[in-house]
Amino acid sequence: MSYALDLRLDDLVAADADSQQAEQAFWPQDLTVLSEHHSGSDRAHSYVVAYDRSITWGVPGQPQIAAIKVARDLDQATFTLDMAYHATVPFAQNWLVERGCPPEPITVLDGDVMRPADDLTMRVEQQIRDSGARYEVLGSWTSGFAPCEAWTLTRDSNSEQAPVRLFLQEGDFDTHSYTVREGAFADEGRARRWLDERSGPLPEPPEYRGEAIAHRARAALIRSVGASALPQSGLDARQAPSIARGQRPGFGRSL
Structure with a gap:
């Protein structure tokens, strides 16, 4: 796992106001690189999934996984920088794939990170990565302490029955692994009540x-x-x- 994120922006200037604002709000020293891919002539395009350690000091529950895309125009000495935060890695990977990153290299995680505990976890994560624009994110939560979990609440455009889908990731420090499960609800209100009460098992998709x-x-x-x-x-x-x-x-x- 790398603690040195270098986006190679020296001697380049932001090509637009959004990229300039993103660079100013960006602190590379706070980011732990989990996966990265570079492509194009002179590696002009970079795609990065990173863990932002600074988020733990902010508002509780905020997403901690950053998805970063950089495009450099070396002839014009400019760059564009776009980034978004997600509760879990597969949603960050999906965001990058939708913006031109090849799916295979960005799925390989570096370092001593928690690993999927079972085949169903891997299946659900692959489903998220390959989903394109299928899931509209309605909300998320991240907790690095007990319970160690992160969830993303979505609306599934492919599902007429129980279209609100909850993706719940639960970590186990003892086994250094985690599970991801998908729950299905008729509406957002019922999903949020389940999250508040946890009065029964997560309802499986039909x-x-x-x-x-x-x-x-x-x-x-x-x-x-x-x-x-x-x-x-x-x-x-x-x-x-x-x-x-x-x-x-x-x-x-x-x-």
Whole structure:
């Protein structure tokens, strides 16, 4: 993990007022680089995901993950700087991908950071990274202490049923890992009441129930006819037992 963020802006001037304002509000010494990618001739474009340590001294609950995009025009000696803050890394990565960053290099995190605890966490994070403009962010919260969690409340433009989606990340210091779960609600008010009360489990999205039914049917079919009688299934005999235990296959590690 790098503690030295150098955006290579020496001898360059801001190309517009927004970039100038962003540079003035920007303190590189407070940022811990989690992932970065540089592209173009003379590495003119930079994309960075970073943890802003200074946020912990500000208003409680503020997002601490910065997504930064820099474009340099070396011929004109100018630059543009755009940045946004997010509660979790996948939303920051999504923001950068939407602005031209290749998805593969920005998903690799450096250093001794917490790692996903299970396949479902990796699947949900990949879903966020690949979502484009699907999720409208309604609010977020970050806590680095007990409980160690961060959540992002969104409106899902792809879902007619339970369109308000909550992405809840919970960290475990003992295992140095974290989980991410997606919850579904009919409206924002119900989602915020759940966050305030935590009176029951996080409601699963309706599509999860469809997947579970399909997996159970698949497992029953494997048990009844045998995996060898299922051509073109994309599954081999080694995967069949895990499906029978209710696990979801095919959600490979993305980080």
